[in-house]
Amino acid sequence: MILTTCAYCGVGCGIRAEVTGERSVTIRGDTGHPANRGRLCSKGAHLGETVGLEGRLLHPMIGERRASWDEALDLAAERMRATIAEHGPDSVAFYVSGQLLTEDYYVANKLMKGFVGSGNIDTNSRLCMASAVAAHNRAFGEDVVPCSYEDLDAADLILLVGSNTAWCHPLVWQRIEAARARRGTRLVVIDPRRTETAEQADLHVPVAPDGDVALFNALLAEMRDRGLIDHAFLRARCDVPEGFWDALPAPGALPDRFAALADLVAAHPRMVTLFSQGANQSRSGTDKGNAIINLHLALGRINAPGMGPFSITGQPNAMGGREVGGLANTLACHLGFSPAERADVALFWNAPNICAGPGLKAVDLFRAVHAGRVKFLWVMATNPAVSMPDAGFVREALARCETLVVSDVIADSDTARLAQIRLPALAWGEKDGTVTNSERRISRQRALFPPPGEALADWAILCRFAARMGWGKAFAFDRPAAVFREYAAMTALAPRHGKRLDLSALAGLSDAEYQALAPFIWGGAHPFAGGFSHADGRARLVPVAAPAAAPVDAAFPLRLNTGRYRDQWHTMTRTGLSPTLSQHRREALLDVHPADAVRHGLTDGGLARVSTAAGSAVFRVSCHDGQRPGDLFVPMHWSDAMAGEARANLLPLAECDPISGQPGFKNTPARVEAVSPEWRAFLVCREAAALPPLLYWSRSRVPGGWLYELAGNGEVAVDALVPAGQRLEAADHVRGMRRVVVRGADGSLDAALFATRSGTLPPRDWVAWQLGRPADSRELLAGRPAGPQPDRGPILCVCHGVGTNEVRAAACAEGASIEAIGTATRAGTNCGSCRPLIARLLAEATEPMKEAAA
Numbered sequence: 001m002i003l004t005t006c007a008y009c010g011v012g013c014g015i016r017a018e019v020t021g022e023r024s025v026t027i028r029g030d031t032g033h034p035a036n037r038g039r040l041c042s043k044g045a046h047l048g049e050t051v052g053l054e055g056r057l058l059h060p061m062i063g064e065r066r067a068s069w070d071e072a073l074d075l076a077a078e079r080m081r082a083t084i085a086e087h088g089p090d091s092v093a094f095y096v097s098g099q100l101l102t103e104d105y106y107v108a109n110k111l112m113k114g115f116v117g118s119g120n121i122d123t124n125s126r127l128c129m130a131s132a133v134a135a136h137n138r139a140f141g142e143d144v145v146p147c148s149y150e151d152l153d154a155a156d157l158i159l160l161v162g163s164n165t166a167w168c169h170p171l172v173w174q175r176i177e178a179a180r181a182r183r184g185t186r187l188v189v190i191d192p193r194r195t196e197t198a199e200q201a202d203l204h205v206p207v208a209p210d211g212d213v214a215l216f217n218a219l220l221a222e223m224r225d226r227g228l229i230d231h232a233f234l235r236a237r238c239d240v241p242e243g244f245w246d247a248l249p250a251p252g253a254l255p256d257r258f259a260a261l262a263d264l265v266a267a268h269p270r271m272v273t274l275f276s277q278g279a280n281q282s283r284s285g286t287d288k289g290n291a292i293i294n295l296h297l298a299l300g301r302i303n304a305p306g307m308g309p310f311s312i313t314g315q316p317n318a319m320g321g322r323e324v325g326g327l328a329n330t331l332a333c334h335l336g337f338s339p340a341e342r343a344d345v346a347l348f349w350n351a352p353n354i355c356a357g358p359g360l361k362a363v364d365l366f367r368a369v370h371a372g373r374v375k376f377l378w379v380m381a382t383n384p385a386v387s388m389p390d391a392g393f394v395r396e397a398l399a400r401c402e403t404l405v406v407s408d409v410i411a412d413s414d415t416a417r418l419a420q421i422r423l424p425a426l427a428w429g430e431k432d433g434t435v436t437n438s439e440r441r442i443s444r445q446r447a448l449f450p451p452p453g454e455a456l457a458d459w460a461i462l463c464r465f466a467a468r469m470g471w472g473k474a475f476a477f478d479r480p481a482a483v484f485r486e487y488a489a490m491t492a493l494a495p496r497h498g499k500r501l502d503l504s505a506l507a508g509l510s511d512a513e514y515q516a517l518a519p520f521i522w523g524g525a526h527p528f529a530g531g532f533s534h535a536d537g538r539a540r541l542v543p544v545a546a547p548a549a550a551p552v553d554a555a556f557p558l559r560l561n562t563g564r565y566r567d568q569w570h571t572m573t574r575t576g577l578s579p580t581l582s583q584h585r586r587e588a589l590l591d592v593h594p595a596d597a598v599r600h601g602l603t604d605g606g607l608a609r610v611s612t613a614a615g616s617a618v619f620r621v622s623c624h625d626g627q628r629p630g631d632l633f634v635p636m637h638w639s640d641a642m643a644g645e646a647r648a649n650l651l652p653l654a655e656c657d658p659i660s661g662q663p664g665f666k667n668t669p670a671r672v673e674a675v676s677p678e679w680r681a682f683l684v685c686r687e688a689a690a691l692p693p694l695l696y697w698s699r700s701r702v703p704g705g706w707l708y709e710l711a712g713n714g715e716v717a718v719d720a721l722v723p724a725g726q727r728l729e730a731a732d733h734v735r736g737m738r739r740v741v742v743r744g745a746d747g748s749l750d751a752a753l754f755a756t757r758s759g760t761l762p763p764r765d766w767v768a769w770q771l772g773r774p775a776d777s778r779e780l781l782a783g784r785p786a787g788p789q790p791d792r793g794p795i796l797c798v799c800h801g802v803g804t805n806e807v808r809a810a811a812c813a814e815g816a817s818i819e820a821i822g823t824a825t826r827a828g829t830n831c832g833s834c835r836p837l838i839a840r841l842l843a844e845a846t847e848p849m850k851e852a853a854a
């Protein structure tokens with residue numbers, strides 16, 4: 001049994017892993033880990049399905065040629081040296097990731113900022129929570145989250161701002177559910193969308209996109225007018241700039257939901273405001289964070305159990321990256337670029353080229369690459385060709401970069417395809433090091449398997465590279481424990497400059513102690529209880545003004561929001577391998593209000609093209625009255641590897657918060673139009689298909705193969721779509737239907753294609769289930785078994801494979817509850833990620849009964 005930490009979100013759940021074979025593992029929640037106490041969500045619970053070597057980069061590559069490590073690193077070092085010699089240190093850059101472990105981050109940051117001599121290292125965490133970082137720095141004087149998960153357990157009121165917590169931080173959600181059940185904690189969701197999280201709230205406030213600053217300013221004004229400002233706390237602990245109160249909105253008539261929100265806030269001093277990407281990914285993200293923090297400071301709701309502004313991170317080690325200095329605007333260990341801080345860091349590292357100041361933040365970094373100012377870029381463990389806003393521009397930038405090095409686990413991610421040098425890195429389950437979760441809890445991620453092929457840890461790749469650059473002595477680390485010890489020792493610099501980060505007590509950890517390190521939270525439950533990190537020890541209320549509404553016009557009359565699905569992670573390079581996780585959403589859906597669908601000629605289940613000033617993409621339409629009229633929503637996960645034209649990040653403009661540099665993904669002027677193919681089809685096949693050009697395609701994993709959704713014009717190119725083999729065909733020329741079944745030499749199903757011009761297509765799941773099995777030809781061509789079979793509907797509970805219709809039936813039983821449905825069907829009894837959807841179906845089933853009884 002090996003204790004480790006989940007690979008995915010910033011909740012940072014502990015895992016008990018039992019290795020059961022060469023590349024197989026049984027995953028359970030770690031009951032001893034304080035973040036999750038034994039529970040896991042669907043993503044964590046199915047990590048075992050993603051540890052195979054499919055698609056892995058196992059050897060260094062120069063172009064399409066396999067190379068030795070020596071050859072690849074020599075070339076990378078030669079290119080970097082030549083670039084620096086000709087164009088200076090700011091012509092090179094690292095773009096890293098919240099997937100890196102703290103040890104990887106530490107070495108990368110030291111190399112760039114201390115030895116190359118540039119601040120040009122930034123991380124994809126810039127896209128996730130840089131606005132919260134900036135808000136913390138402005139208010140507290142340091143980027144420190146002032147809460148822990150225990151505050152959620154002790155709160156009487158929780159406000160969720162821009163967070164679909166039930167999907168994106170499921171174990172935090174389960175903790176909130178438990179607090180509600182145990183102590184009646186009230187829950188408010190402030191979100192433009194009525195998400196599954198919002199459906200469960202006591203109150204949903206459907207704020208306009210980017211309306212959060214106005215809302216929190218109004219809330220603060222309302223609390224002032226009700227006499228609830230904690231003046232004693234403000235006098236003792238905070239600076240309030242002159243004119244702060246006068247700038248707040250004047251009292252006025254309160255809309256119903258706002259009045260209800262104000263009443264809840266007024267009545268519950270033990271209040272946590274948990275905010276996430278919905279707040280941060282905005283051109284006013286930093287102001288949103290400060291508007292939230294202002295409310296907490298003004299009401300004195302901070303530094304005590306059950307209260308505080310709580311930013312939660314998206315990635316497993318976004319926080320660790322912030323701590324070591326992986327953001328371009330931090331030097332190291334929460335230190336900045338003042339002469340004294342630079343001198344201390346230079347002395348500690350014995351650094352020959354300490355950087356002069358901050359480097360380029362992500363969006364500016366890729367602009368500099370595009371413009372040719374950055375000529376050497378090393379991308380580690382991330383896929384900016386898919387994940388950056390205006391991703392088409394970023395792809396162009398990567399393609400024209402003189403030297404692009406990619407170290408990753410994936411052989412051909414959209415970014416890796418553009419690299420001249422690819423270096424194989426270790427994946428989750430092979431890496432060894434530490435991560436920090438959203439509540440500042442440091443946990444060990446431990447290796448379960450030996451390194452595959454020639455893959456190396458990121459910190460080890462960087463050390464070998466540094467040696468070739470002539471800095472071997474400063475990078476003579478031989479194990480992650482050695483890196484951690486140096487990092488921990490370095491944090492002793494932070495308190496000298498008034499910061500709270502201090503892990504120096506761990507600097508003497510032995511290898512065995514590092515190996516056995518148990519999860520711990522640094523800074524305690526409330527790190528600012530003794531004073532804030534500004535030089536005077538006081539926090540700041542920061543005046544923030546509501547931003548002007550983003551312009552919409554006839555060309556782009558709608559607003560596009562992008563976000564995440566419950567069972568997918570980032571660009572699907574890992575979760576997309578799991579047949580179980582792929583069941584929740586098989587395609588990228590465009591959520592649109594039914595009235596907007598009518599207005600723009602869209603049909604539920606049809607296709608639509610979304611266009612913005614940056615680009616366009618095609619999605620399956622899903623009409624949903626949880627969308628505000630005028631707003632669209634698409635998921636950000638699909639890459640070119642998984643769909644023809646569903647890259648959502650082609651659409652947002654690369655417009656950033658001016659303080660944090662975080663791009664706004666949530667409020668882009670857009671338009672939508674129907675896409676009307678002449679035929680629709682689906683294909684199941686054991687091996688990934690090489691598709692001809694099509695109007696639309698999207699693929700997902702099924703047990704033993706792939707399921708493709710297809711659409712096009714003209715003839716269905718059957719020969720190009722299905723593999724060779726024993727072929728059976730049926731056609732109905734009236735309805736334009738074609739069905740083709742291909743069997744292997746042993747008679748088992750290799751592939752099946754079902755196409756129609758006007759009719760319906762058979763249920764996918766039964767056909768996909770036949771892959772690799774011997775099946776009756778007539779049944780296969782019919783696309784269903786000869787005998788009757790209950791229609792279970794789309795899979796709702798991926799852990800136990802329970803269909804939506806099964807849950808609906810159980811929800812209609814007398815005395816139905818979420819627990820009773822779980823007992824009857826097993827749905828929602830494992831990871832619990834589907835419980836909000838079960839609650840929705842239960843409400844739909846019981847509402848008519850309640851109305852009848854009334």
Ligand code: SF4
Nearest residue numbers: 006008009013041044
């Ligand atoms: Fe992993 Fe889920 Fe826990 Fe996040 S909530 S760390 S994805 S198990």
